[in-house]
């Protein structure tokens with residue numbers, strides 16, 4: 573469970589707060605969408621939930637732990653072990669192949685190459701991009717890069733999945749695969765939070781936070 577209590581955040585003194593006194597909850601085993609206008613703070617809220625930003629006021633509470641006062645090292649540990657983040661523009665390492673991009677985190681934390689590669693190929697296959705495994709990010713489409721970024725985030729079986737417009741560049745069939753994958757993770761117990769503009773995706777009975 574993640575809860576947000578009286579959360580306020582601004583990027584600096586010259587601009588007003590992007591989020592102002594926001595209180596909401598994100599349940600385990602559920603997919604919650606964050607909707608709202610462009611510039612309304614959806615990505616900013618995901619960065620706060622992902623412990624990449626610190627609130628100006630209020631708190632993000634992860635499983636009962638108020639995160640703002642945790643030491644940086646502990647916040648980094650939580651990010652590395654529990655949180656899978658899918659950025660809006662994928663953010664893949666341009667020098668590495670698709671397969672290496674997906675495997676990198678697992679290798680870094682000591683998983684054997686054989687195990688990491690099998691898992692990465694399974695994920696790439698499930699998301700329909702396995703045939704691009706030996707290409708560099710510059711050689712694949714934006715929609716393929718989004719799916720590779722989702723595979724990378726899912727490699728560590730995170731308990732919290734934060735996805736920023738994960739189907740923004742995708743055709744309807746590929747978007748369905750991405751949303752089905754995220755829903756399956758929620759059904760398996762993860763806390764899945766997705767920022768989306770897509771009105772067809774948001775009102776499906778999922779929990780929803782409207783900014």
Ligand SMILES: Nc1ncnc2c1ncn2[C@@H]1O[C@H](COP(=O)(O)OP(=O)(O)OP(=O)(O)O)[C@@H](O)[C@H]1O
Nearest residue numbers: 583587590608609610611612613614615616617769
């Ligand atoms: N690094 C930054 N420095 C200053 N202002 C920023 C920064 N990042 C975002 N903003 C501003 O914060 C506000 C919220 O941006 P954010 O990206 O969170 O909105 P969003 O709802 O995700 O938008 P979109 O739907 O267009 O992706 C916007 O006004 C944006 O210009």
